[in-house]
Amino acid sequence: MDRNLPKNYDPKTFEDRIYKTWEDSKCFMPETKGGKEHFTIVMPPPNITGQLHMGHAMDASLQDVLVRFKRMQGYDTLWLPGTDHASIATEVKVVEKIKKETGKTKEEIGREEFLKQAWAWKEEYGNRITMQQRKMGSSCDWSRERFTMDEGCNEAVKEHFVNLYNKGLIYKGARLINWCPVCKSALSDIEVEHEDVRGKYYYFRYPGEDGSEGIVVATSRPETMFGDVAVAVNPEDERYKDLVGKNVMLPLVGRVMPVVADPYPDMTKGTGAVKITPNADPNDFEVGQRQGLGMIEFMAEDGTMLDVAGKYAGMDRYECRKAWVKDLEEAGYLVKTEDMTIPTGTCYRCHNAVEPRISEQWFVKMKPLAEPAIEAVRKGETVFVPDRYDKIYYHWMEDIKDWCISRQLWWGHRIPAYYCQDCGEMIVAKESPSVCPKCGCTHFDQDEDVLDTWFSSALWPFSTLGWPEKTKDLKTYYPTSVLVTGYDIIFFWVARMIFSGIECMGEVPFKHVLIHGLVRDSQGRKMSKSLGNGIDPLEVIDVYGADALRFMLLSGIAPGSDIRYQDEKVQAARNFGNKLWNASRFVIMNLYDKDGEALPIADAKSAALKTEDRWMIQTISDAVSDITANMDRFELALAAAKIYDLIWSNYCDWYIEFTKSRFYGENEEDKETARFVLLSCLKDLLKMLHPFMPFITEEIWGHLPKTEGEKDMIILESWPEVSAQDFSEDVKAVELSMDMIKAVRNIRSEVGVAPAKKIKAIVIADPGFEEAAKKGEDYLVSLAGLESLSFAKSKDELPSDVKSAALPGVEVFVPMDELVDYKEELAKLQKDRDQLSKNVASQEAKLANENFVSRAPENVVQAERDKLANYQDMLEKTVARIAEVEKKL
RNA sequence: GGUCGUUUAGCUCAGUUGGUUAGAGCACCUGCCUUACAAGCAGGGGGUCAUAAGUUCGAGUCUUAUAACGACCACCA
Numbered sequence: 001m002d003r004n005l006p007k008n009y010d011p012k013t014f015e016d017r018i019y020k021t022w023e024d025s026k027c028f029m030p031e032t033k034g035g036k037e038h039f040t041i042v043m044p045p046p047n048i049t050g051q052l053h054m055g056h057a058m059d060a061s062l063q064d065v066l067v068r069f070k071r072m073q074g075y076d077t078l079w080l081p082g083t084d085h086a087s088i089a090t091e092v093k094v095v096e097k098i099k100k101e102t103g104k105t106k107e108e109i110g111r112e113e114f115l116k117q118a119w120a121w122k123e124e125y126g127n128r129i130t131m132q133q134r135k136m137g138s139s140c141d142w143s144r145e146r147f148t149m150d151e152g153c154n155e156a157v158k159e160h161f162v163n164l165y166n167k168g169l170i171y172k173g174a175r176l177i178n179w180c181p182v183c184k185s186a187l188s189d190i191e192v193e194h195e196d197v198r199g200k201y202y203y204f205r206y207p208g209e210d211g212s213e214g215i216v217v218a219t220s221r222p223e224t225m226f227g228d229v230a231v232a233v234n235p236e237d238e239r240y241k242d243l244v245g246k247n248v249m250l251p252l253v254g255r256v257m258p259v260v261a262d263p264y265p266d267m268t269k270g271t272g273a274v275k276i277t278p279n280a281d282p283n284d285f286e287v288g289q290r291q292g293l294g295m296i297e298f299m300a301e302d303g304t305m306l307d308v309a310g311k312y313a314g315m316d317r318y319e320c321r322k323a324w325v326k327d328l329e330e331a332g333y334l335v336k337t338e339d340m341t342i343p344t345g346t347c348y349r350c351h352n353a354v355e356p357r358i359s360e361q362w363f364v365k366m367k368p369l370a371e372p373a374i375e376a377v378r379k380g381e382t383v384f385v386p387d388r389y390d391k392i393y394y395h396w397m398e399d400i401k402d403w404c405i406s407r408q409l410w411w412g413h414r415i416p417a418y419y420c421q422d423c424g425e426m427i428v429a430k431e432s433p434s435v436c437p438k439c440g441c442t443h444f445d446q447d448e449d450v451l452d453t454w455f456s457s458a459l460w461p462f463s464t465l466g467w468p469e470k471t472k473d474l475k476t477y478y479p480t481s482v483l484v485t486g487y488d489i490i491f492f493w494v495a496r497m498i499f500s501g502i503e504c505m506g507e508v509p510f511k512h513v514l515i516h517g518l519v520r521d522s523q524g525r526k527m528s529k530s531l532g533n534g535i536d537p538l539e540v541i542d543v544y545g546a547d548a549l550r551f552m553l554l555s556g557i558a559p560g561s562d563i564r565y566q567d568e569k570v571q572a573a574r575n576f577g578n579k580l581w582n583a584s585r586f587v588i589m590n591l592y593d594k595d596g597e598a599l600p601i602a603d604a605k606s607a608a609l610k611t612e613d614r615w616m617i618q619t620i621s622d623a624v625s626d627i628t629a630n631m632d633r634f635e636l637a638l639a640a641a642k643i644y645d646l647i648w649s650n651y652c653d654w655y656i657e658f659t660k661s662r663f664y665g666e667n668e669e670d671k672e673t674a675r676f677v678l679l680s681c682l683k684d685l686l687k688m689l690h691p692f693m694p695f696i697t698e699e700i701w702g703h704l705p706k707t708e709g710e711k712d713m714i715i716l717e718s719w720p721e722v723s724a725q726d727f728s729e730d731v732k733a734v735e736l737s738m739d740m741i742k743a744v745r746n747i748r749s750e751v752g753v754a755p756a757k758k759i760k761a762i763v764i765a766d767p768g769f770e771e772a773a774k775k776g777e778d779y780l781v782s783l784a785g786l787e788s789l790s791f792a793k794s795k796d797e798l799p800s801d802v803k804s805a806a807l808p809g810v811e812v813f814v815p816m817d818e819l820v821d822y823k824e825e826l827a828k829l830q831k832d833r834d835q836l837s838k839n840v841a842s843q844e845a846k847l848a849n850e851n852f853v854s855r856a857p858e859n860v861v862q863a864e865r866d867k868l869a870n871y872q873d874m875l876e877k878t879v880a881r882i883a884e885v886e887k888k889l
Numbered sequence: 890g891g892u893c894g895u896u897u898a899g900c901u902c903a904g905u906u907g908g909u910u911a912g913a914g915c916a917c918c919u920g921c922c923u924u925a926c927a928a929g930c931a932g933g934g935g936g937u938c939a940u941a942a943g944u945u946c947g948a949g950u951c952u953u954a955u956a957a958c959g960a961c962c963a964c965c966a
Contacts, residue, residue, distance in 0.1 A: 264965095556914075557903085
């Protein structure tokens with residue numbers, strides 16, 4: 001019976017199976033391992049627009065590491081998953097799909113049918129996303145899965161909306177808003193992206209009404225001239241003093257408008273005169289208000305020109321611009337053009353130019369909400385990690401404008417405002433009213449618009465826990481512990497959750513915000529559809545396994561900064577998995593005999609620990625305390641690097657090698673001890689790696705024999721503890737042995753000794769180092785390919801031809817009966833001597849510095865003294881050896 | 890225009906409160922299919938930590954300036 005692991009590490013053979021085991025055993029649910037303290041993460045809900053990308057994979061990996069770590073630490077841990085309806089983004093996709101399949105527009109199929117299709121989309125893509133989350137190994141509680149448009153979230157949105165309205169914090173009004181003529185909806189300020197577009201400034205003459213020259217103004221958008229209501233100049237501007245109060249005419253059209261004096265125009269820019277189009281520019285809007293100018297609507301919602309544009313009516317905005325400019329030029333009104341890059345606002349979904357437009361919309365009054373939210377972060381109730389991101393938060397929150405929340409879309413939360421069909425009275429309420437309080441009629445129309453998708457996301461940390469109901473979950477898990485998300489949605493989401501949480505719950509929604517960067521392609525470019533450089537996490541998982549992808553995304557990154565995806569990095573992580581797999585095979589191989597019968601294993605009491613055992617135990621114990629501290633500070637990449645090194649360098653490269661000679665030997669008792677240490681250390685390592693690579697650690701764990709108190713599944717195990725014993729003397733001894741082994745290997749390699757050839761080595765240890773050096777005898781023999789190791793008191797006992805290496809406290813010699821190139825050795829020794837002299841000199845200088853000796857902490861000074869002694873010692877030995885070698889030449 | 894970030898080996902990047910001879914992976918060179926692992930083992934080469942000044946006993950790490958690159962924010966006709 002073979003109890004060992006299969007020969008090859010093949011993640012595909014167990015990852016899905018293990019995930020199913022976890023899920024079936026309900027161990028993702030907090031109740032199964034309830035601690036007293038709670039740890040909660042609500043998952044940033046992925047949009048149902050498509051499938052998961054690398055950004056989601058990183059997001060999920062980070063959260064899962066934290067959740068698994070805290071779960072192992074004994075917290076009552078909840079990770080609550082869900083998806084986002086992503087109003088505008090999804091609507092665009094569904095419109096496209098319908099167009100492609102039926103050729104129809106959404107208007108043609110109607111609201112009801114459209115929503116049916118959208119829900120079908122949600123079903124398909126929502127499920128795909130949760131399947132992908134499972135592939136990643138996310139240990140979230142699927143029984144609590146939510147959707148931003150499910151019943152509970154609907155309830156929360158309505159409750160919140162009505163509350164804010166009743167408090168006067170939501171209002172409806174006509175304002176200049178950002179309008180996307182392609183999506184045909186209003187957008188909030190942050191949904192507008194600024195792009196520099198190559199374009200032109202056109203300088204046009206607006207002739208005087210009286211036939212005078214008039215005034216020259218510049219514009220980058222000539223089509224907006226149909227909405228002009230005035231030309232403004234600065235009151236200080238001498239050039240135009242006489243014109244103020246007079247009228248000019250819109251060229252070709254002849255419409256008359258006044259020249260007004262207003263502080264807004266900058267005399268140093270353009271001609272100093274500005275056309276005022278309140279309907280197309282926020283500044284112009286303000287000037288219009290100040291000057292009481294009124295406004296003219298000139299563009300339709302779809303970006304085509306209205307009747308006011310005369311013969312250009314019905315043309316698309318850009319088409320009109322072309323024709324209009326041409327006509328003006330021919331008529332002699334175009335003074336000049338300049339090539340310029342024009343800062344242009346574009347829609348963050350469709351990237352078409354946004355048109356500012358006066359429109360009646362719903363707004364959230366932001367100042368009263370922002371103030372306590374700023375204060376909360378200042379007081380440290382919510383902490384950004386890394387902390388520099390709080391600046392971004394403050395910057396935005398302190399200069400916040402009212403939030404336009406209505407969207408002219410169908411997919412989303414419909415605004416809970418009802419209009420009386422008879423008298424038009426508006427009632428804001430969670431449900432449609434039965435009687436109009438004003439006219440008594442009973443027929444109402446609900447507001448046609450839906451809410452900004454972020455309005456519901458803003459409630460996510462508590463709507464998912466049951467709010468506005470006072471549920472047990474809400475009481476237990478709010479506020480949540482950590483929010484993990486990318487820096488790209490600090491405004492959209494993080495800030496809004498904070499002020500909404502304070503408003504609705506009276507408390508910030510999370511204690512920490514762990515910010516991560518973007519996953520870029522191997523050349524550092526953003527992954528995007530248009531570039532076609534996106535990498536599908538599922539394909540990576542298919543080749544290398546989820547553990548490898550996770551480990552790659554979690555290691556080698558600086559907090560909050562971007563990471564490049566590179567196949568080689570995933571490969572390296574997979575290789576690490578393979579290393580661990582094989583090390584585990586070695587361990588298991590030594591736990592059972594040929595027939596699969598368990599061999600005796602010592603326990604903590606009976607084990608007769610040897611130096612190397614104590615070294616390994618101590619090294620792991622030190623790492624536990626280090627790594628735990630790193631995890632607590634969210635330094636996950638540092639923790640990952642330490643575990644990697646601990647497993648590969650310490651456990652595999654050294655400890656396993658140390659045990660081999662013991663297993664080949666005859667001392668059964670010693671084998672029992674070796675089995676014990678090998679196994680218990682492997683278990684600790686698996687536990688520490690588990691949050692990062694959950695599948696492989698679980699699979700290996702399943703093959704290891706358990707002692708009493710140990711769980712069947714590693715996911716339910718406890719985080720390792722720091723050992724109470726102090727084995728630091730053994731650590732020093734083993735490290736000395738390692739140096740000696742390396743020295744001999746180095747000599748072998750330099751001289752070119754065949755790997756299979758056993759050689760002799762002699763060690764001379766300084767007083768105080770003899771014992772430590774003797775402890776390493778066995779290791780040297782087995783790991784440096786020695787036939788024998790002997791200890792000498794002085795150099796007189798050495799053969800004449802030796803190669804040597806000087807180490808702190810000891811000097812290692814290898815007799816060179818055959819081929820030795822003394823010239824080469826001399827060169828090497830001289831190089832060593834020069835380096836050592838430098839080191840000695842720099843140490844001496846350091847210690848000669850009275851300031852250092854008196855001011856630096858005692859342990860630091862002592863460390864420097866020790867260092868000097870070591871260097872002096874090594875230098876002496878090297879110099880002596882040089883003299884010897886020189887004699888031979 | 891404002892804010893922030895980055896600059897460390899050929900490449901991609903770590904480097905915690907300043908404290909051993911600055912690290913890793915990949916790539917490169919040499920030698921090994923040694924019964925856990927060639928997705929591996931052993932050994933090796935390669936860095937004046939962007940530049941300049943400063944603080945300090947001590948700077949990759951702190952301060953200031955400069956340069957290059959990048960991100961975000963911003964109402965400029």
